[in-house]
Amino acid sequence: MRAAMITTLSGPDGVEVREVREPAPSRDEVLIDVSYASVSFPDLLQTRGEYQQHPDLPFIAGWEVTGIVRADVGQFRAGDRVAAMPMLGGWAETVAVREDRVFPLPADVPLDKGAALPLNYLTAHFALTRRTRLTSGERVLVHGAAGGVGTAACQLARAYGAVVIAVVSSAEKGRIAEAAGAHEIVLVDGFRDAVRHLTEGSGVDVIVDPVGGDRFLDSLRSLASEGRLLVLGFTSGTIPTAKVNRLLLGNTAVIGVGSAELWRREPGYLRQQWDELIPLIESRAIDPVVGRVFPLEDVAAAIREMDQRRAVGKVLIRLR
Secondary structure, eight states: OEEEEEOSSSGGGGEEEEEOOOOOOOTTEEEEEEEEEEEOHHHHHHTTTOSSOOOOSSEEOOSOEEEEEOSOBTTBOTTOEEEEOOSSSOSBSEEEEEGGGEEEOOTTSOHHHHTTSHHHHHHHHIIIIIISOOOTTOEEEETTTTBHHHHHHHHHHHHTTOEEEEEESSHHHHHHHHHTTOSEEEESTTHHHHHHHHTTTSOEEEEEESOOGGGHHHHHHTEEEEEEEEEOOOTTSOOOOOOTHHHHHHTOEEEEOOHHHHHHHOTHHHHHHHHHHHHHHHTTSSOOOEEEEEEGGGHHHHHHHHHTTOOOBEEEEEOO
16 A cells, blocks of 8 residues: 655655555554545654654654545444544555544545544544633634634634634635634734734633744733633744743633643543534534645645645645
8 A cells, every 4th residue: 555654854855655564453443444634733743753752764644534444343334434533654545543543424524524623623622621611602712723723623612602713824814714613803913902902901711822932922911810821732833931920910821732642541532522523513513624635645745735834724635
């Protein structure tokens, strides 16, 4: 089979398409013929050796896929359409995935959209429901709102009854965020003043921040009393710091959202999350934004799309 392998830790240029052996699944693994795989931020980090896990080179990256089940395993039957989150190995024509990381895909969800569901929506669900316990009527500010995690957070927050303010870098990305459910759009330059105006000086209750960097301090200043800032990652490439007296004075909180670590400790939680998302998927309350789709042989270009921050929605790789 063909697979995209990280051969050197040199970024997108270190990824090559090679012929490799098909995986041999263990008894609790589901063998999936992959239709689409996504390009996620953890994948990008792995091309440079900057992610927490460091597999031996060369290895097949790829956090999430959709495809067709090859053979009966557990609750899954040959021919089932599924989404899955292997965390490694997804950039291949066939992947073996632990059964607890495989999810039934509703019949009316296209396979390309399905590949944009697991990582971003399960992360946003964990952030909004478990880490911050979002309630209806709260105001939620989403950074990077036109990206994969951002659009997922906009859609989920709106589905839970929140008022959503999207922070974007351009008018084009603003249109993407608005289509994903944002009630208000503000540009990143001057977003603090815009938030103050929109909230009549009171601030927002929750901030979803997968970006980090130099906007972090203004985010803290944009929180309402007892507001919560959710740290999902650092796509800016810079990990910010802040003096904790700001938290004390505002009765605010900075909350880490390490979904992958939790999924490894509580594997059954993934399926619980998916089952909670299914009604929202079926009602179209959440509908993944798919960006560019690349053939497997252009995988390096797909990774550059994210690396150069051009991605709008989810970048996909087509395997079949």
